[in-house]
Amino acid sequence: MNAYNQLLAHSKKISHFQHLASITGWDQAAVMPSGGASARSEAMAELSLHIHQLSTQPQLGEWFSEAETEELDNTQQAIVREMKQEWLDATLLPDDLVAAKSLAGSRCEHAWREQRPNNDWSGFAKNWQEVVKLSQEEAQIRAEHFQCTPYDAMLSQFEPGTTSASLDVVFADVKSWLPDMIDQAIAKQSGETIIQPNGHYPTHIQKSIGLDVMNLLQFDFNHGRLDESVHPFCGGVPSDVRITTRYDENEFVQAIMGIVHETGHARYEQGLPRSLAGLRAGHARSMGIHESQSLFFEMQLGRNPHFIQHLARLSTGRFDSQQPNLFTVDNLQKLYTRVKKDFIRVDADELTYPAHIILRYEIERDLMNGDITVSDVPELWNEKMQQYLGLSTRGNDRLGCMQDIHWTDGAFGYFPSYTLGAMYAAQFMATMRQSIDIEGVLDSGDFSPIFTWLADNVWQKGSLYTTNELITQATGETLNPQYFKRHLEQRYL
Amino acid sequence: MNAYNQLLAHSKKISHFQHLASITGWDQAAVMPSGGASARSEAMAELSLHIHQLSTQPQLGEWFSEAETEELDNTQQAIVREMKQEWLDATLLPDDLVAAKSLAGSRCEHAWREQRPNNDWSGFAKNWQEVVKLSQEEAQIRAEHFQCTPYDAMLSQFEPGTTSASLDVVFADVKSWLPDMIDQAIAKQSGETIIQPNGHYPTHIQKSIGLDVMNLLQFDFNHGRLDESVHPFCGGVPSDVRITTRYDENEFVQAIMGIVHETGHARYEQGLPRSLAGLRAGHARSMGIHESQSLFFEMQLGRNPHFIQHLARLSTGRFDSQQPNLFTVDNLQKLYTRVKKDFIRVDADELTYPAHIILRYEIERDLMNGDITVSDVPELWNEKMQQYLGLSTRGNDRLGCMQDIHWTDGAFGYFPSYTLGAMYAAQFMATMRQSIDIEGVLDSGDFSPIFTWLADNVWQKGSLYTTNELITQATGETLNPQYFKRHLEQRYL
Ligand SMILES: [Zn+2]
Ligand SMILES: [Zn+2]
Numbered sequence: 001m002n003a004y005n006q007l008l009a010h011s012k013k014i015s016h017f018q019h020l021a022s023i024t025g026w027d028q029a030a031v032m033p034s035g036g037a038s039a040r041s042e043a044m045a046e047l048s049l050h051i052h053q054l055s056t057q058p059q060l061g062e063w064f065s066e067a068e069t070e071e072l073d074n075t076q077q078a079i080v081r082e083m084k085q086e087w088l089d090a091t092l093l094p095d096d097l098v099a100a101k102s103l104a105g106s107r108c109e110h111a112w113r114e115q116r117p118n119n120d121w122s123g124f125a126k127n128w129q130e131v132v133k134l135s136q137e138e139a140q141i142r143a144e145h146f147q148c149t150p151y152d153a154m155l156s157q158f159e160p161g162t163t164s165a166s167l168d169v170v171f172a173d174v175k176s177w178l179p180d181m182i183d184q185a186i187a188k189q190s191g192e193t194i195i196q197p198n199g200h201y202p203t204h205i206q207k208s209i210g211l212d213v214m215n216l217l218q219f220d221f222n223h224g225r226l227d228e229s230v231h232p233f234c235g236g237v238p239s240d241v242r243i244t245t246r247y248d249e250n251e252f253v254q255a256i257m258g259i260v261h262e263t264g265h266a267r268y269e270q271g272l273p274r275s276l277a278g279l280r281a282g283h284a285r286s287m288g289i290h291e292s293q294s295l296f297f298e299m300q301l302g303r304n305p306h307f308i309q310h311l312a313r314l315s316t317g318r319f320d321s322q323q324p325n326l327f328t329v330d331n332l333q334k335l336y337t338r339v340k341k342d343f344i345r346v347d348a349d350e351l352t353y354p355a356h357i358i359l360r361y362e363i364e365r366d367l368m369n370g371d372i373t374v375s376d377v378p379e380l381w382n383e384k385m386q387q388y389l390g391l392s393t394r395g396n397d398r399l400g401c402m403q404d405i406h407w408t409d410g411a412f413g414y415f416p417s418y419t420l421g422a423m424y425a426a427q428f429m430a431t432m433r434q435s436i437d438i439e440g441v442l443d444s445g446d447f448s449p450i451f452t453w454l455a456d457n458v459w460q461k462g463s464l465y466t467t468n469e470l471i472t473q474a475t476g477e478t479l480n481p482q483y484f485k486r487h488l489e490q491r492y493l
Numbered sequence: 494m495n496a497y498n499q500l501l502a503h504s505k506k507i508s509h510f511q512h513l514a515s516i517t518g519w520d521q522a523a524v525m526p527s528g529g530a531s532a533r534s535e536a537m538a539e540l541s542l543h544i545h546q547l548s549t550q551p552q553l554g555e556w557f558s559e560a561e562t563e564e565l566d567n568t569q570q571a572i573v574r575e576m577k578q579e580w581l582d583a584t585l586l587p588d589d590l591v592a593a594k595s596l597a598g599s600r601c602e603h604a605w606r607e608q609r610p611n612n613d614w615s616g617f618a619k620n621w622q623e624v625v626k627l628s629q630e631e632a633q634i635r636a637e638h639f640q641c642t643p644y645d646a647m648l649s650q651f652e653p654g655t656t657s658a659s660l661d662v663v664f665a666d667v668k669s670w671l672p673d674m675i676d677q678a679i680a681k682q683s684g685e686t687i688i689q690p691n692g693h694y695p696t697h698i699q700k701s702i703g704l705d706v707m708n709l710l711q712f713d714f715n716h717g718r719l720d721e722s723v724h725p726f727c728g729g730v731p732s733d734v735r736i737t738t739r740y741d742e743n744e745f746v747q748a749i750m751g752i753v754h755e756t757g758h759a760r761y762e763q764g765l766p767r768s769l770a771g772l773r774a775g776h777a778r779s780m781g782i783h784e785s786q787s788l789f790f791e792m793q794l795g796r797n798p799h800f801i802q803h804l805a806r807l808s809t810g811r812f813d814s815q816q817p818n819l820f821t822v823d824n825l826q827k828l829y830t831r832v833k834k835d836f837i838r839v840d841a842d843e844l845t846y847p848a849h850i851i852l853r854y855e856i857e858r859d860l861m862n863g864d865i866t867v868s869d870v871p872e873l874w875n876e877k878m879q880q881y882l883g884l885s886t887r888g889n890d891r892l893g894c895m896q897d898i899h900w901t902d903g904a905f906g907y908f909p910s911y912t913l914g915a916m917y918a919a920q921f922m923a924t925m926r927q928s929i930d931i932e933g934v935l936d937s938g939d940f941s942p943i944f945t946w947l948a949d950n951v952w953q954k955g956s957l958y959t960t961n962e963l964i965t966q967a968t969g970e971t972l973n974p975q976y977f978k979r980h981l982e983q984r985y986l
Pocket of ligand 1: 261265291294
């Protein structure tokens with residue numbers, strides 16, 4: 001067997017164990033009783049260790065060197081490129097740094113679950129200091145290898161090919177118009193009447209509507225399921241994609257739109273090229289592209305009134321509602337596009353969301369590059385919140401820099417993916433409109449032309465191309481925030 | 494680390510991968526969409542291979558030899574004994590025989606799914622011939638190592654310590670009284686009126702009653718769940734036991750009693766010693782002892798009228814039933830103890846069940862020992878069915894020797910476990926009655942004294958003792974079929 005085929009076989013072997021990790025991970029979040037947690041953690045730690053050992057096996061270095069001398073076509077070269085990238089990611093760090101970071105991260109996250117509600121910044125900072133220090137060490141090692149800034153080295157784990165130099169430009173553009181646009185949108189909406197749901201919306205009915213919506217979005221139930229979990233997610237494997245949502249019986253808005261969002265993630269996974277199954281090149285391109293699909297579903301389709309008409313149709317008469325006009329297209333549209341300056345990112349609307357992200361990006365960038373320290377974070381957060389959303393978080397870190405889980409275990413570089421995703425989604429939609437009558441398709445109830453475009457331009461490409469190549473092939477240009485701006489203007493102004 | 498501790502660590506490592514196999518196996522049977530099957534099979538095959546490699550790792554032989562020279566207490570000796578037994582089971586057979594048998598078994602089972610409904614004995618016999626041949630080779634190798642008959646070598650995988658010499662004696666006893674007892678019971682029941690369920694019994698109501706029954710049986714929902722699958726089973730791991738049932742909306746009898754049965758298996762698993770978690774010595778003793786617990790719940794408790802009063806109470810008024818007296822203790826008791834001579838083992842009642850087992854035992858014993866051949870099986874089956882139950886299966890192998898899945902993939906030696914379990918259960922109950930007022934406890938609704946007895950005498954023992962030691966410690970004597978006979982006489986005559 002030549003080195004290329006050795007690499008293929010090894011990659012497929014690893015993917016089998018990753019399959020087990022995905023399914024038992026889903027199980028843990030969606031169905032496992034709490035008493036099963038301790039034995040499960042041990043089993044999953046053993047599995048992680050085994051995957052790590054397979055991923056860093058000594059022969060791999062030789063195989064990569066040899067494979068580079070073998071005659072490979074473009075696809076095969078991309079397969080090796082992605083595999084090698086993953087291997088470098090796995091081998092760059094000394095095992096004791098990985099172990100120390102993992103331990104510090106779990107400890108910090110665990111304590112944070114109590115410290116956050118208690119607004120205990122100084123308690124949190126003690127643990128977090130260690131996480132930041134170890135993450136900086138990690139960033140330094142990655143940066144030396146890839147010859148880039150420490151933050152860019154962290155960012156590239158989630159968004160390979162994206163740099164803070166490019167993000168700085170894109171986000172500077174957004175910052176130049178977003179705060180004004182938010183003010184204008186709020187002013188415009190202030191005169192509107194809106195009917196808030198105020199009844200009992202049983203879980204099994206919400207679920208039944210959710211399943212109808214998934215069918216409308218052509219989720220393949222032969223290769224996936226819908227379940228419940230505290231934190232909604234999309235997991236499983238491409239041949240068996242597990243999405244979850246959370247139901248609140250006091251309203252129906254969140255769960256249904258949460259299902260639309262996760263269905264976007266799921267269809268990307270279900271649409272990945274089967275011919276590359278078990279290979280890194282057959283995985284989703286990046287976190288940002290993944291989020292572009294969920295946000296395409298949630299924001300570009302889901303909040304379009306021509307889509308909302310289906311939500312209205314599927315919801316009307318399903319609940320014992322005493323509120324007339326609650327389920328009209330107009331009212332649902334208002335519910336789903338309400339703009340509000342508020343503290344919490346995960347509850348933020350489409351328009352204010354980028355402000356939450358840019359703030360985090362600027363802080364984590366400076367933190368990883370050593371330009372600021374942990375103790376600077378609360379006041380920086382406060383200043384930026386004032387600047388972007390006019391809100392003070394001084395003395396209220398619970399609603400400020402302690403609100404997210406991401407930083408507690410050192411996932412620095414992840415946040416930009418959310419807003420990159422929103423921008424890619426808008427750019428995809430703008431291109432799609434050149435050949436597809438989106439509203440006509442939405443009215444028809446058969447959204448196939450839209451999904452065919454996404455399958456051809458995104459899903460079927462896996463990771464064969466870099467993000468820039470993918471975006472350029474699909475839309476004729478690299479990331480351009482103007483599409484996002486125009487989308488927001490049309491919806492909110 | 495001394496060899497004993499090496500063995501401990503290695504065993505726990507293997508158990509982590511077995512944990513993953515159990516949970517993904519449950520997932521496959523209970524929740525996986527069918528399109529996920531192919532990738533899942535590959536992942537699970539990779540996991541099996543990995544477990545096999547760990548279980549047959551070359552150092553193990555040395556560790557076992559060394560550990561035998563180390564100073565170990567009784568528990569530690571039992572831990573090594575069980576581990577070594579498992580290691581021998583895993584290493585005795587050449588890998589190519591294991592692979593060939595697994596392939597022949599899957600092929601035979603797969604074709605059987607169509608051949609059985611078509612009554613295609615000659616088609617089935619062709620594939621089965623190969624399975625039998627490879628099983629005989631397996632039996633031969635095991636027999637040479639353990640110095641016993643080929644059948645006993647197969648039997649010992651499911652019932653270590655039980656021999657066909659002892660089974661011959663026990664089953665000869667049963668055969669001497671069972672056919673007569675069946676006739677008498679049927680004659681006695683022929684005059685009774687019985688109300689068969691004849692309505693619609695929605696799944697969610699059956700499930701809700703099932704959960705109530707599980708609570709009554711003190712199933713620990715912090716360490717387990719109830720779900721649905723085509724073939725009910727008890728899976729998962731001791732800290733997270735997954736039982737399943739199947740609902741038929743035309744009746745409620747099967748699902749509820751199926752839940753009682755699986756809860757018996759589950760409580761055994763939940764009650765295994767935590768201190769031996771991850772060690773073979775902490776597993777259930779044998780298939781027969783496992784079945785003794787499910788049958789203790791199902792037959793000794795579940796069909797006792799003092800238990801049935803709870804089923805009546807929990808079911809009354811839950812369904813829109815138009816049938817008066819359907820849910821009385823008297824009628825439920827009749828439904829649950831109806832005796833009928835019939836062809837299919839899995840549908841058989843408590844009284845005729847042993848006849849089905851003895852027939853299979855006699856045939857598989859002679860087949861493994863080379864005393865009969867595959868082509869003898871249909872007629873032997875017919876003769877024995879005539880003799881034990883007065884039914885002819887000539888020309889009707891669909892309802893005869895082709896009915897079970899067990900033989901299709903070569904699980905010879907498994908069947909006796911069912912009737913051994915029924916006998917052990919009766920013997921446990923007879924002993925328990927010496928110190929516990931069973932009917933009083935059942936009437937009270939708090940069955941704790943019964944479960945405490947089972948926990949002390951069975952569950953907490955894991956596999957620290959041989960089956961004979963376990964039975965003797967618990968009941969003062971080895972297996973004695975008289976308890977089973979007396980139990981049946983009291984219930985059916
Ligand atoms: Zn998302
Ligand atoms: Zn059973």
